[in-house]
Amino acid sequence: MRKITIIMVCISMLWLLWCSKTPRIENGDLVTISYSGTLKDGEIFESGTKTITIGSWDIIKGIEQALINKKSDQRFNIKITPEEGYGDEYSIYNQQRVSSFIFEKLWLSTETGTTVTLDKITWEISKHEKDKDGNTIIILDVNAPQTRQETKYNIHIEKIEKAQAWDWYTL
Numbered sequence: 001m002r003k004i005t006i007i008m009v010c011i012s013m014l015w016l017l018w019c020s021k022t023p024r025i026e027n028g029d030l031v032t033i034s035y036s037g038t039l040k041d042g043e044i045f046e047s048g049t050k051t052i053t054i055g056s057w058d059i060i061k062g063i064e065q066a067l068i069n070k071k072s073d074q075r076f077n078i079k080i081t082p083e084e085g086y087g088d089e090y091s092i093y094n095q096q097r098v099s100s101f102i103f104e105k106l107w108l109s110t111e112t113g114t115t116v117t118l119d120k121i122t123w124e125i126s127k128h129e130k131d132k133d134g135n136t137i138i139i140l141d142v143n144a145p146q147t148r149q150e151t152k153y154n155i156h157i158e159k160i161e162k163a164q165a166w167d168w169y170t171l
Contacts, residue, residue, distance in 0.1 A: 024069045027055035028163030031067060034156045037080075040149055049158070060085045063153060072160045080151045116140065 025031055031054060036047035052058035054067060062084030070076070108116060115124050123140035131137050 022071050023160055023162055024071055025054055025067050025157070025160055026163070027068075029054045030161040030163070031157060032159040033063075033067070034158060035063070035153055037151050037153045039151060045151075063155065066155070067157070070157055072157055075154075075156045078153050078155065080153060082148060082150070085151055 030051060032051045034049045036044055038044050054064060062080040066078045112127060115122055126141040127139045129137045
């Protein structure tokens, strides 16, 4: 019994030592993740592998915040609210302004909420605006389905490259 106790104590100490030596993600680190994002109905709307620099907003803020203090080879699931994901603050980068003239020539609907596939990307017509000459401009949003609902992500941290002191200086 005494040998088993000693062995268990040694294993526990080795485990604690390993845990303290395993790097955790911090601002400035270069992190490679694989991920898949699903909508409420279970439809996968994006997946892949991405290398990001923590703190430079290379990915939606909810995922970036969830990565802080995680370890390499860790897997986790996270729910992202519209505000943490593709909310108003980020959706502008995924919008395209197009003249309604193009839609009219192609006999496409210009109603808000209509989805259109252009260049193998599905866009949703989010609104209409007038330009300075009075022409109608259609605002297409590639993230429309994700912006209005909670999304779920399955994330695997594949690799962490710790930032060097001079790396943060250049960010």
